[in-house]
Amino acid sequence: MGKTQSIRAQEGESQAMEPSSHERILQAGRDLFSEDGYENTTTSAIARRAGTSESQLIKHFGSKEGLLEGIFDRAWQRMAQGVRHVQEAPMPxxxxxxxxxxxxxxxxxxxxxxxTLMLLEGRRIRKHGHMVMMTSGFQQVLKVIDGLLQELQGAGRLRPDLHPQAVRSALVGAFEGLLRDQLLAERASFPASYDGAELRAAFKAVLECFLVEPE
Structure with a gap:
């Protein structure tokens, strides 16, 4: 291979390794939404951080809301394999x-x-009360939880006076609340000084409130 061909090949490899504008916008949105908050972040600021134009953001995501949804979708996609592994595991x-x-x-x-994004920006009401972020990945996890609670009900392990979906709502609320308050303690001196082990113990106690011992 000649010197010119070698240089061109190296340039091609370098370009192939560079993240696409789609990926740069995703990362810029992640950075700025978590640093400054969704409401305080403009599409122009995201485009500048990504080294591209606002028109590219609109092309790939449609809007700032679409970008936030894209960030959440990517996160749920990465967790999907772990969720499937749990579903398929030979466990009660x-x-x-x-x-x-x-x-x-x-x-x-x-x-x-x-x-930060999931606990402070996820599922917040936007657009004058007309939009709540409910990504397909989040809804899929809810379906998995509902299915497991129905199995517990069928096995006589769930309190019979409680609706499984009401239990799910209580569990998700407790889970998010424990993590959110812990995050606020780190960022805003909120009174929630428990560590990860204590968080897990508290959630376990909440879960056990809804269970009955097997006969």
Whole structure:
């Protein structure tokens, strides 16, 4: 291979390694939404951080709301394999529910940007009360939880006076609340000084409130 061909090949490899405008916009949105908040971040600021134009943001995501949804969709896609593994594991439904909870806690503990976005920006009411972020990945996890709770009900392990979906709402609310308050303690001196082990113990106690001992 001649010198010119070698240089061109190296340039081609370098270009192939560079992230696309789609990926740069996703990362810029992640950075700015978690640093400054969704409402305080403009599409022009995202485009500048990504080294591209606002028209590219609109082309790939449609709007700022679409970008936030794209960030959440990417996160749920990355967790999907772990969720499937839990579903397919040869474990009782209660152990699957506990494993799913641990999967989610670990995912959020290991990605501080995602934790901030999901707990402070996810499912907030926007557009004068007409939009709540409900991504397909989040809805799929809810279906998995509902299925496990129905299995527990069928096995006589769930309190018979409680609707499984009401239990799911209570569990999701407790899960999000524990993690959100812990995050606020880090960012805004909120009174929530418990650590990860204490968070897990509290959630376990909440879950056990809805269970009955097998006969």
């Amino acid at each position: 439904p209660l152990e699957k529910l506990r494993a799913l909870t641990e999967l989610m806690i670990v995912a959020l503990e290991s990605d501080k940007q995602l934790r």
